[in-house]
Amino acid sequence: MTGEFDFIHNLLNKTTKNKPQFSAVKIGIGDDCAVISQNSKTDLVVTADLLVEDIDFRLDWTRAEFVGHKALAVSLSDIAAMGAKPLWALVSIGIPEKIWKTDFVEKFYAGWFNLAKKFNVELAGGDVSRTPDKTVIDSIVAGETKKDRAVLRSGAKVGDLIFVTGKLGDAAAGLRLLENGCRLDSEKGSRKNFIRKQLAPNPQIEIGFKLSEKKLATAMLDLSDGLSSDLAHLCRASKVGARLVAEKIPFETNLQQVLRQNEDVISFALNGGEDFELLFTARPKDKNKLEKLFGEKITCIGQITDDVEKIELADVSKTILLEPQGFRHF
Amino acid sequence: MTGEFDFIHNLLNKTTKNKPQFSAVKIGIGDDCAVISQNSKTDLVVTADLLVEDIDFRLDWTRAEFVGHKALAVSLSDIAAMGAKPLWALVSIGIPEKIWKTDFVEKFYAGWFNLAKKFNVELAGGDVSRTPDKTVIDSIVAGETKKDRAVLRSGAKVGDLIFVTGKLGDAAAGLRLLENGCRLDSEKGSRKNFIRKQLAPNPQIEIGFKLSEKKLATAMLDLSDGLSSDLAHLCRASKVGARLVAEKIPFETNLQQVLRQNEDVISFALNGGEDFELLFTARPKDKNKLEKLFGEKITCIGQITDDVEKIELADVSKTILLEPQGFRHF
Numbered sequence: 001m002t003g004e005f006d007f008i009h010n011l012l013n014k015t016t017k018n019k020p021q022f023s024a025v026k027i028g029i030g031d032d033c034a035v036i037s038q039n040s041k042t043d044l045v046v047t048a049d050l051l052v053e054d055i056d057f058r059l060d061w062t063r064a065e066f067v068g069h070k071a072l073a074v075s076l077s078d079i080a081a082m083g084a085k086p087l088w089a090l091v092s093i094g095i096p097e098k099i100w101k102t103d104f105v106e107k108f109y110a111g112w113f114n115l116a117k118k119f120n121v122e123l124a125g126g127d128v129s130r131t132p133d134k135t136v137i138d139s140i141v142a143g144e145t146k147k148d149r150a151v152l153r154s155g156a157k158v159g160d161l162i163f164v165t166g167k168l169g170d171a172a173a174g175l176r177l178l179e180n181g182c183r184l185d186s187e188k189g190s191r192k193n194f195i196r197k198q199l200a201p202n203p204q205i206e207i208g209f210k211l212s213e214k215k216l217a218t219a220m221l222d223l224s225d226g227l228s229s230d231l232a233h234l235c236r237a238s239k240v241g242a243r244l245v246a247e248k249i250p251f252e253t254n255l256q257q258v259l260r261q262n263e264d265v266i267s268f269a270l271n272g273g274e275d276f277e278l279l280f281t282a283r284p285k286d287k288n289k290l291e292k293l294f295g296e297k298i299t300c301i302g303q304i305t306d307d308v309e310k311i312e313l314a315d316v317s318k319t320i321l322l323e324p325q326g327f328r329h330f
Numbered sequence: 331m332t333g334e335f336d337f338i339h340n341l342l343n344k345t346t347k348n349k350p351q352f353s354a355v356k357i358g359i360g361d362d363c364a365v366i367s368q369n370s371k372t373d374l375v376v377t378a379d380l381l382v383e384d385i386d387f388r389l390d391w392t393r394a395e396f397v398g399h400k401a402l403a404v405s406l407s408d409i410a411a412m413g414a415k416p417l418w419a420l421v422s423i424g425i426p427e428k429i430w431k432t433d434f435v436e437k438f439y440a441g442w443f444n445l446a447k448k449f450n451v452e453l454a455g456g457d458v459s460r461t462p463d464k465t466v467i468d469s470i471v472a473g474e475t476k477k478d479r480a481v482l483r484s485g486a487k488v489g490d491l492i493f494v495t496g497k498l499g500d501a502a503a504g505l506r507l508l509e510n511g512c513r514l515d516s517e518k519g520s521r522k523n524f525i526r527k528q529l530a531p532n533p534q535i536e537i538g539f540k541l542s543e544k545k546l547a548t549a550m551l552d553l554s555d556g557l558s559s560d561l562a563h564l565c566r567a568s569k570v571g572a573r574l575v576a577e578k579i580p581f582e583t584n585l586q587q588v589l590r591q592n593e594d595v596i597s598f599a600l601n602g603g604e605d606f607e608l609l610f611t612a613r614p615k616d617k618n619k620l621e622k623l624f625g626e627k628i629t630c631i632g633q634i635t636d637d638v639e640k641i642e643l644a645d646v647s648k649t650i651l652l653e654p655q656g657f658r659h660f
Contacts (some may be wrong), residue, residue: 029456055460087354
């Protein structure tokens with residue numbers, strides 16, 4: 001049995017072996033989006049995200065509007081991670097008979113269009129099919145960047161600073177609350193916010209786009225698997241290492257509330273998936289510019305090192321080697 | 331409960347309502363592909379097809395290689411129907427644990443790449459997910475046409491001739507044989523061919539592209555639901571009617587073999603889905619040119635009339651009104 005990483009690695013080999021002589025695809029499998037030649041001034045970036053009932057969402061934990069919102073949001077987050085502007089989308093949806101008879105589809109699209117409107121994304125097409133049992137959604141979004149200006153995972157250089165947007169671990173906290181039987185409607189305050197972040201995340205389109213527009217990010221991806229895993233992806237692609245400063249990892253104070261005994265809030269924030277915030281690297285000389293532009297929306301959490309694929313976590317007393325422990329797809 | 335047509339109609343209303351001020355999407359939901367502005371010389375066409383286990387394919391009837399072939403073929407058929415040249419593709423695949431442990435995925439991609447190579451299609455990305463129970467595939471293919479030259483469903487004019495490629499009903503015959511317990515490996519001759527056509531259809535990329543290149547097709551779509559249904563789609567989009575000549579409908583002589591008692595071979599050919607041949611209309615003055623170019627690969631089966639959305643079938647003795655009876659998605 002192979003994991004998703006091996007799967008993608010095998011596919012990469014296959015696509016390389018089968019590459020046509022004249023290829024429109026500049027960057028294929030392995031980044032947040034594929035990058036495709038579009039015209040002399042711009043590139044197209046495109047991503048697909050499959051959401052499967054009882055794997056990626058549970059109908060008794062969420063609302064149809066949130067499923068529509070999240071399907072689009074996770075793909076928009078990939079678009080954001082390339083520094084691109086979203087343009088158009090396809091939605092393929094497979095629905096079992098029993099769901100087809102409800103108002104699920106109507107509400108799903110209400111949630112989808114509500115988010116699409118915010119970012120000027122146009123629904124161009126897709127497919128609809130019956131399924132034997134579970135609902136399944138494939139969300140495809142395309143965006144554009146200036147030519148050769150998509151921000152890849154592979155551009156980080158030794159000495160670059162590491163930044164994240166937002167706070168980490170909120171979505172994982174929301175997931176835990178849901179698993180513990182809490183529901184959005186019956187919660188308040190930060191617990192409600194955690195659940196909302198899990199069910200209806202906000203893609204960081206503006207920040208991603210501005211970073212690319214102003215050439216401030218050297219590498220970028222979105223935090224879907226959890227910081228420890230996603231930073232490992234970035235380091236692997238860039239052939240570098242990273243050193244994180246534990247006290248800089250940003251998290252909500254109330255995150256403590258959802259922790260189990262002996263659980264450490266930093267580890268929780270480092271390993272929690274689905275925040276759909278951005279992780280990016282930048283040249284040290286641009287630090288002031290970044291802080292001026294984004295203020296508290298971003299946090300510098302460490303620096304890129306030459307210790308290839310090693311991720312260290314330093315706190316006041318010691319430095320430990322970090323193992324990627326975020327969400328694995330298989 | 332609504333059918334797929336109502337579903338698409340509702341979505342069309344929603345997309346119109348939610349259309350951004352500056353839109354890249356020239357043709358959205360309702361044709362074989364969406365058409366999107368790409369640059370000053372070309373348009374991008376893009377399609378998505380969802381294939382669900384036990385709805386669109388059965389693992390005990392087919393081979394993993396054929397599933398990969400068919401997933402790509404059905405999308406390529408949509409690209410062909412726009413008169414486009416295929417460029418790149420995404421594949422999202424959801425796989426249950428038990429399938430993940432087999433060589434299904436390896437063979438699926440072998441079948442996919444085998445067909446992709448034939449048409450110079452490059453795999454640009456996609457997604458992979460676990461599913462609770464059934465395998466599901468979303469196949470996305472993009473192609474390009476010269477600017478404003480995608481062949482739409484809506485261009486048929488009164489007096490245009492109606493053509494199809496290939497023979498009709500083969501794939502439906504294959505499906506019936508499979509339902510009756512026949513399998514590819516144990517059959518020979520035309521029965522084997524019928525089953526192969528059902529499991530691994532051939533998209534008519536060359537004919538579609540040539541029709542568009544030489545500006546010979548006024549309207550086109552691919553035969554996925556069956557001629558009676560697909561011609562109804564064309565007539566609705568073009569706001570015209572059609573008159574078919576029964577004796578011109580092309581089918582394999584051996585199709586008779588799979589018919590039930592009292593079943594009529596013309597009806598079977600008219601209503602059988604999944605042939606993935608092309609249905610197109612052309613100006614009468616181009617008939618000779620078409621026959622010279624394509625010979626026996628195409629057949630003229632009737633003519634477009636001004637009797638909006640009415641489809642007549644004329645044989646030697648009488649003319650009947652044809653009801654769309656092909657495959658319905660719901």
